[in-house]
Amino acid sequence: MANNNENGGTNEELKAKLYKELEFKLDLTIHGINVDTETAGILGPASSGQRGQERQFVFTDGEFLGVSFGVRPDQNSAYGIETDDGKTALYRYGKNKTLIGDVELKKRTPRPEILNRLTSDGVPFHTIASIGEDGRVHVNYSQQCVLKDKGEDCYFCNYGIRNATIKTPKQVGEVFSELYLAGVGKHLNLTSGFMQERRELEYYLDVGEEIRNRTGLKEFRATAVIGAPVDLSQIEKYKEAGFFSIRMNIEIWDKNIWKAFCPGKHNHCGGWDNWVNALERAVEVFGRAKVASNIVGGLESKKTILEGVEYKLSRGILASAGSFHPMIDSYLEGHRTPETDWHFDLQKKIAALYRKHGYTFEQLHNVSPSGGLAVSIFQIENGDFEDGKLRPWRYPEPKIGSIA
Numbered sequence: 531m532a533n534n535n536e537n538g539g540t541n542e543e544l545k546a547k548l549y550k551e552l553e554f555k556l557d558l559t560i561h562g563i564n565v566d567t568e569t570a571g572i573l574g575p576a577s578s579g580q581r582g583q584e585r586q587f588v589f590t591d592g593e594f595l596g597v598s599f600g601v602r603p604d605q606n607s608a609y610g611i612e613t614d615d616g617k618t619a620l621y622r623y624g625k626n627k628t629l630i631g632d633v634e635l636k637k638r639t640p641r642p643e644i645l646n647r648l649t650s651d652g653v654p655f656h657t658i659a660s661i662g663e664d665g666r667v668h669v670n671y672s673q674q675c676v677l678k679d680k681g682e683d684c685y686f687c688n689y690g691i692r693n694a695t696i697k698t699p700k701q702v703g704e705v706f707s708e709l710y711l712a713g714v715g716k717h718l719n720l721t722s723g724f725m726q727e728r729r730e731l732e733y734y735l736d737v738g739e740e741i742r743n744r745t746g747l748k749e750f751r752a753t754a755v756i757g758a759p760v761d762l763s764q765i766e767k768y769k770e771a772g773f774f775s776i777r778m779n780i781e782i783w784d785k786n787i788w789k790a791f792c793p794g795k796h797n798h799c800g801g802w803d804n805w806v807n808a809l810e811r812a813v814e815v816f817g818r819a820k821v822a823s824n825i826v827g828g829l830e831s832k833k834t835i836l837e838g839v840e841y842k843l844s845r846g847i848l849a850s851a852g853s854f855h856p857m858i859d860s861y862l863e864g865h866r867t868p869e870t871d872w873h874f875d876l877q878k879k880i881a882a883l884y885r886k887h888g889y890t891f892e893q894l895h896n897v898s899p900s901g902g903l904a905v906s907i908f909q910i911e912n913g914d915f916e917d918g919k920l921r922p923w924r925y926p927e928p929k930i931g932s933i934a
């Protein structure tokens with residue numbers, strides 16, 4: 531017999547509703563939304579790699595009330611947002627233009643006051659880090675990836691500005707420590723492209739030292755996002771520096787496609803086998819579910835992606851396969867991603883593997899960012915609901931003196 535949820539419906543009804551929402555969200559992400567001139571004016575200028583500014587919207591009528599959706603502008607999409615006489619609505623184009631529902635673009639969340647503070651060398655915190663609603667602090671310490679200079683950048687990626695400035699380890703350490711000590715910053719995600727001569731280790735060690743000195747913590751809740759080192763003994767140094775978890779995105783599981791699409795990773799990280807060995811070594815050092823690796827979902831067969839996901843999960847490595855979106859200025863600009871059904875089925879299968887290998891919702895958040903859609907599906911299947919929605923993720927409250 532089906533259980534009733536807090537909204538009076540059955541869990542089966544709620545599951546069906548949430549699945550429909552997730553699939554619709556995914557469809558909008560895959561296809562993007564054609565934004566008319568008036569709406570584009572409201573959205574504002576484009577961010578890097580996008581054709582327009584992303585913004586959340588909610589329906590003011592129809593079946594998806596109370597759910598937030600994102601606008602990823604794409605002028606070729608079968609979906610369109612139009613604003614007329616101050617009223618904005620989402621349509622599906624085709625033989626006939628169908629109204630999906632009236633929508634309201636959400637106002638940008640104001641920047642938390644603490645991000646207006648200055649570092650000791652006079653730089654505003656908000657130029658160093660951003661904070662998500664759940665307390666995740668995101669830092670791209672540079673917009674540089676030297677693979678771009680070498681012409682060896684990953685084919686799906688448009689990251690990398692020549693001679694980009696590098697935020698100093700002292701600035702990054704200071705800002706995260708201040709946010710952490712204020713109880714606002716709960717998990718640091720520290721990432722960038724490859725540095726000259728693979729000097730990432732040095733950088734992360736300096737950030738770790740700064741955070742340890744300022745907070746008194748030996749270990750702090752942070753993920754080091756790195757390329758696999760050729761010398762695997764380096765992995766222990768990230769742990770010793772105080773990082774809680776580590777991410778090394780392999781991007782592609784099929785060895786031959788990897789070699790073709792990730793030439794820089796192939797040439798500078800000891801090859802595909804070394805990358806996989808690095809992930810396994812990292813589990814020995816950091817522990818189960820404190821190591822993660824993403825695959826770009828849509829560049830190889832579902833079969834090889836799932837082989838990779840299962841291989842990693844069975845060895846304590848968190849696996850995900852975010853949906854491929856062709857980026858402007860990447861080698862794959864103008865290509866297409868597989869259909870929504872393909873992606874949704876892949877995410878359902880990954881969620882089933884999380885269950886099969888006994889992972890918990892908490893473990894799936896040890897390494898940032900989490901596995902996204904597959905984690906939501908995992909929650910649906912576990913009946914992990916709160917107030918008629920999926921239970922939102924909450925990081926443990928910062929505890930000074932010990933890692934939560």
Ligand code: SF4
Binds near residue numbers: 677683687688724
């Ligand atoms: S995905 Fe590849 S090209 Fe892009 S930043 Fe990372 S290493 Fe550089």
